[in-house]
Amino acid sequence: xxxxxxxxxxxxxxxxxxxxxxxxxxxxxxxxxxLAHLAHSVEYSMSGYPVHKSEMFKSTVGKAAFSAFSSxxxxxxxxxxxxxxxxxxxxxxxxxxxxxxxxxxxxxDRYRGELAEHFAYGALTHEQYALAHVLHVKDHFSxxx
Numbered sequence: 558x559x560x561x562x563x564x565x566x567x568x569x570x571x572x573x574x575x576x577x578x579x580x581x582x583x584x585x586x587x588x589x590x591x592l593a594h595l596a597h598s599v600e601y602s603m604s605g606y607p608v609h610k611s612e613m614f615k616s617t618v619g620k621a622a623f624s625a626f627s628s629x630x631x632x633x634x635x636x637x638x639x640x641x642x643x644x645x646x647x648x649x650x651x652x653x654x655x656x657x658x659x660x661x662x663x664x665x666d667r668y669r670g671e672l673a674e675h676f677a678y679g680a681l682t683h684e685q686y687a688l689a690h691v692l693h694v695k696d697h698f699s700x701x702x
Contacts, residue, residue, distance in 0.1 A: 563630060565666050565687045568694060572659055577651035582700040585637055592654025593646035594639060595694050599661035602686050603668050606676035607642025615679035623678040623689065632692040636700060641676060658694075665690065 580588045601607070610619060626632040639646075649657070665687070674680050681689060 563688060563691050565662060565691060568691050569659065569662050569666070572655065572662070572694075575655065577655045580651065581702050582697075583702050584700050587647070587649075588651040589649035589654040590646050591697055592651065592658045593649040594643070595690075595697060596654065596657040596661040597640050597643045597646070598693055599658070599665050599690050601640065601643075602672055602675065602681075602690070603665060603670065605673040606640065609641075609674070609676045612679075615674070615677060619675070619677040619679055623675075623681070623685070626692055627685065627688055630692075632689075632696040634693075634696060636697055662690065 577588055577592070582588060582591060584591065586594070609615070646654075668683070672681065672683060672686055675686070675689070678689065
């Protein structure tokens, strides 16, 4: 797998080029819901996740899961489970979701402040978080039809 495929820059370019009105996911979630969910994940990496798994979970299962995802270069997770404690994004349009996700990714790319602990993986560096965000988006986009 080409490492450039997993860069934030490449992901942002791909998302900017998307015609979201033409997207169709094999999912119960609308396109807007899916894109806003992905945006939440990026936003929370800077502002803090509303609800966390236990410290024990984060230091064992969470750490192992992130390690496996990052070494394989892909993620597999429940694609219809909202981030714990995140507000509903059921009514977000595809265009709003796309803009929100792009804005969040661009802000994250420039962000140099302290990052919040991931609700499941625990503390991540900027580079690790960037990879987590790219893998998260790509996993959701695996449902494209």
